[in-house]
Amino acid sequence: MRGLNRAVLLSRALRSNFTAVSSATATLHRAVPYGTITVRSNDPSVNGFRYVSSSSTSLAYDAQTKAFNPKELVLFQYQASFLDYYDIPFKVVEVNPINKKEIKWSDYKKVPILTVDGEQMVDSSDIIDKLIKRIHPDYDLDAEEEKKWREWVDNHLVHVLSPNIYRNVPEALESFDYITTQGNFSFSERLVAKYGGAAAMYFVSKKLKKKHNITDERAALYGAAEQWVDALNGRKFLGGLDPNLADLAVFGVLRPIRHLQSGRDMVEHTRIEKWFSEMDRAVGQSSRVSEHS
Numbered sequence: 659m660r661g662l663n664r665a666v667l668l669s670r671a672l673r674s675n676f677t678a679v680s681s682a683t684a685t686l687h688r689a690v691p692y693g694t695i696t697v698r699s700n701d702p703s704v705n706g707f708r709y710v711s712s713s714s715t716s717l718a719y720d721a722q723t724k725a726f727n728p729k730e731l732v733l734f735q736y737q738a739s740f741l742d743y744y745d746i747p748f749k750v751v752e753v754n755p756i757n758k759k760e761i762k763w764s765d766y767k768k769v770p771i772l773t774v775d776g777e778q779m780v781d782s783s784d785i786i787d788k789l790i791k792r793i794h795p796d797y798d799l800d801a802e803e804e805k806k807w808r809e810w811v812d813n814h815l816v817h818v819l820s821p822n823i824y825r826n827v828p829e830a831l832e833s834f835d836y837i838t839t840q841g842n843f844s845f846s847e848r849l850v851a852k853y854g855g856a857a858a859m860y861f862v863s864k865k866l867k868k869k870h871n872i873t874d875e876r877a878a879l880y881g882a883a884e885q886w887v888d889a890l891n892g893r894k895f896l897g898g899l900d901p902n903l904a905d906l907a908v909f910g911v912l913r914p915i916r917h918l919q920s921g922r923d924m925v926e927h928t929r930i931e932k933w934f935s936e937m938d939r940a941v942g943q944s945s946r947v948s949e950h951s
Contacts, residue, residue: 742942744793799903801902807896807907814882815882821864821878834852886933890933895940913937
């Protein structure tokens with residue numbers, strides 16, 4: 659209760675920023691699978707790749723190897739399982755949920771955002787659709803089962819997360835610990851982000867819980883995890899021996915909470931751990947590179 663009072667008092671003192679916190683952090687959890695990616699074209703080469711820019715939709719296509727070879731990917735907030743799985747190097751920039759100064763260049767104030775040679779793309783699923791077509795032009799995005807479960811991620815799984823990771827003050831503060839230890843933020847910015855953001859999302863999550871007809875947060879999370887395991891029907895992945903985009907979407911949503919209290923509870927009380935471990939091995943090490951590389 660003392661933590662709640664402290665958070666509430668701080669958030670009231672920051673009332674001018676409170677709306678920004680709510681709008682920013684309410685959308686950040688939606689970006690868990692893919693984050694925000696920026697591809698820049700002012701460097702002649704990255705990792706020895708040849709960069710060919712024939713149009714605004716080229717998406718860093720290498721004409722010689724016929725491969726998707728982006729010059730530089732900058733991920734604004736969160737890990738990107740899709741990029742890790744396909745070994746596409748990317749840099750990470752943490753977005754301050756209070757002032758969102760890192761994305762002030764964009765008129766679109768939600769995440770994710772993808773810009774390639776000046777072309778801006780938004781919405782996680784749409785971004786991945788476009789990227790996978792550059793990586794595998796023949797990829798079937800209309801495969802019935804895969805499409806069904808990707809839609810399930812967008813329409814159900816992501817809505818279960820906020821009421822769980824912000825369900826009480828300690829868990830809300832735990833969730834915001836990440837942003838207080840990452841990014842180029844001042845001490846005051848970290849303090850505001852942690853306590854102001856946690857206070858805002860604690861109350862926002864209650865509204866989201868009501869909006870999505872969730873009565874018991876953990877039961878909803880456990881139910882979603884079990885529903886996904888049932889969908890696997892004994893398979894290693896939904897994609898069979900290798901993950902497909904639905905596997906990557908689910909993993910992308912759940913991986914960031916794995917070591918939060920909600921994620922620990924989910925693994926302990928459901929059958930999802932085996933699939934989760936297989937996905938960890940399949941996705942492998944992060945393709946993140948140093949911001950100063």
